[in-house]
Amino acid sequence: MCSVCGCGEAQIVLDKDKAGAHAHAHGPHDHPHDHDHDHHHHGEDGAIDYGKGIAGAHVPGLSQERIVRIERDILSKNDAYARDNRRAFAARGVFALNFVSSPGSGKTSLLVRTIEALKERMAVTVIEGDQQTSNDAERIRATGAPAIQINTGKGCHLDAHMVGHALETLAPPPGSALFIENVGNLVCPAAFDLGEAHKVVVLSVTEGEDKPLKYPDMFAAADLLLLNKSDLLPHLDFDVGACLANALRVNPRLQTLIVSAKTGEGLAAFVAWIEASAARRAADMARG
Amino acid sequence: MHEMALTESIVEIALEEALKQGARRVTRVFLDVGALSAVEPEALEFCFAAVACGTAAEGARLEIARTLGAGWCLDCERSVPLAERFGACPECGRYRVQMTSGDELKIREMEID
Numbered sequence: 130m131c132s133v134c135g136c137g138e139a140q141i142v143l144d145k146d147k148a149g150a151h152a153h154a155h156g157p158h159d160h161p162h163d164h165d166h167d168h169h170h171h172g173e174d175g176a177i178d179y180g181k182g183i184a185g186a187h188v189p190g191l192s193q194e195r196i197v198r199i200e201r202d203i204l205s206k207n208d209a210y211a212r213d214n215r216r217a218f219a220a221r222g223v224f225a226l227n228f229v230s231s232p233g234s235g236k237t238s239l240l241v242r243t244i245e246a247l248k249e250r251m252a253v254t255v256i257e258g259d260q261q262t263s264n265d266a267e268r269i270r271a272t273g274a275p276a277i278q279i280n281t282g283k284g285c286h287l288d289a290h291m292v293g294h295a296l297e298t299l300a301p302p303p304g305s306a307l308f309i310e311n312v313g314n315l316v317c318p319a320a321f322d323l324g325e326a327h328k329v330v331v332l333s334v335t336e337g338e339d340k341p342l343k344y345p346d347m348f349a350a351a352d353l354l355l356l357n358k359s360d361l362l363p364h365l366d367f368d369v370g371a372c373l374a375n376a377l378r379v380n381p382r383l384q385t386l387i388v389s390a391k392t393g394e395g396l397a398a399f400v401a402w403i404e405a406s407a408a409r410r411a412a413d414m415a416r417g
Numbered sequence: 418m419h420e421m422a423l424t425e426s427i428v429e430i431a432l433e434e435a436l437k438q439g440a441r442r443v444t445r446v447f448l449d450v451g452a453l454s455a456v457e458p459e460a461l462e463f464c465f466a467a468v469a470c471g472t473a474a475e476g477a478r479l480e481i482a483r484t485l486g487a488g489w490c491l492d493c494e495r496s497v498p499l500a501e502r503f504g505a506c507p508e509c510g511r512y513r514v515q516m517t518s519g520d521e522l523k524i525r526e527m528e529i530d
Binding site: 207 | 523
């Protein structure tokens with residue numbers, strides 16, 4: 130990430146507007162020079178100790194170098210942006226869901242159907258994350274819901290900073306639902322909090338019952354599992370019970386719904402889940 | 418995997434701290450990476466060299482300490498080693514184990530010049 134605002138190497142493209150294009154300044158750059166001694170510090174008992182945190186203490190004749198304690202989570206930068214997003218969502222009463230899945234699970238079709246079912250009752254805006262193209266945002270816009278595409282370039286996930294930039298342009302209205310469709314990937318998006326109320330993991334019945342065991346982090350991070358493409362079940366040997374059991378093994382608190390973006394099965398339940406969860410979250414916020 | 422994004426974050430935090438300390442350059446960065454954190458140390462090292470290039474952390478060495486996975490088994494009522502996330506208790510074979518360590522992803526300290 131750049132040291133100015135945390136932009137990654139990935140270009141953040143909001144539609145045609147390159148919101149991420151600003152100068153990337155780097156810190157002072159000294160060319161490395163060779164030292165003919167080791168860069169560690171000797172304690173009184175002769176022990177070599179890198180961990181004492183002797184910031185500022187020079188050892189004459191030994192080295193100008195010092196060890197400074199940092200003790201920061203590597204993801205702390207992202208988490209700080211996620212907190213900002215979460216605060217912004219709370220202030221405006223926006224209910225944000227982060228949709229994660231492997232590519233081809235039917236996320237976009239599911240979102241299109243869900244928006245159609247929800248839009249009379251609740252305003253919906255969408256952030257679409259993909260490595261390239263704005264095909265998905267265009268599919269969403271066809272429903273009438275405002276959508277913004279973030280192209281992550283080489284990035285395998287959305288991060289909270291990209292979402293923060295997208296929010297400036299998208300400006301989701303108060304009391305609305307914001308659907309964030311993450312990059313299709315069951316690994317990396319699990320680690321990056323975007324500030325959402327819940328992660329919703331979408332798994333399709335063409336994928337295999339053991340996906341929750343193969344990619345446990347994602348199922349552990351999610352609050353709701355949507356088992357999609359249920360219309361295909363008669364043609365497959367997919368064992369729904371085994372799949373749900375695997376998912377509950379890594380996350381006993383996971384809620385589950387069986388849905389089909391094609392036939393609409395289960396979508397009424399999903400819409401009810403969104404409305405109930407949004408209301409509960411708003412009530413929690415009101416109570417502080 | 419997301420090692421590239423993590424590495425960008427490591428370099429960014431290191432440069433931020435270096436600036437605070439008035440350091441000219443960063444010579445070593447010490448990380449704690451849990452065995453259950455789904456992060457490959459080799460990939461971090463590879464990405465680090467590329468990301469640090471052209472910054473005050475160029476040429477810095479990455480020292481990665483692997484912390485082992487452990488959890489509390491609710492049935493055995495004791496701490497047990499954990500070989501995989503959400504894995505079974507090696508004693509009783511049941512899955513009622515709460516992970517207590519092994520998913521760390523932390524910059525512990527760094528050496529500056």
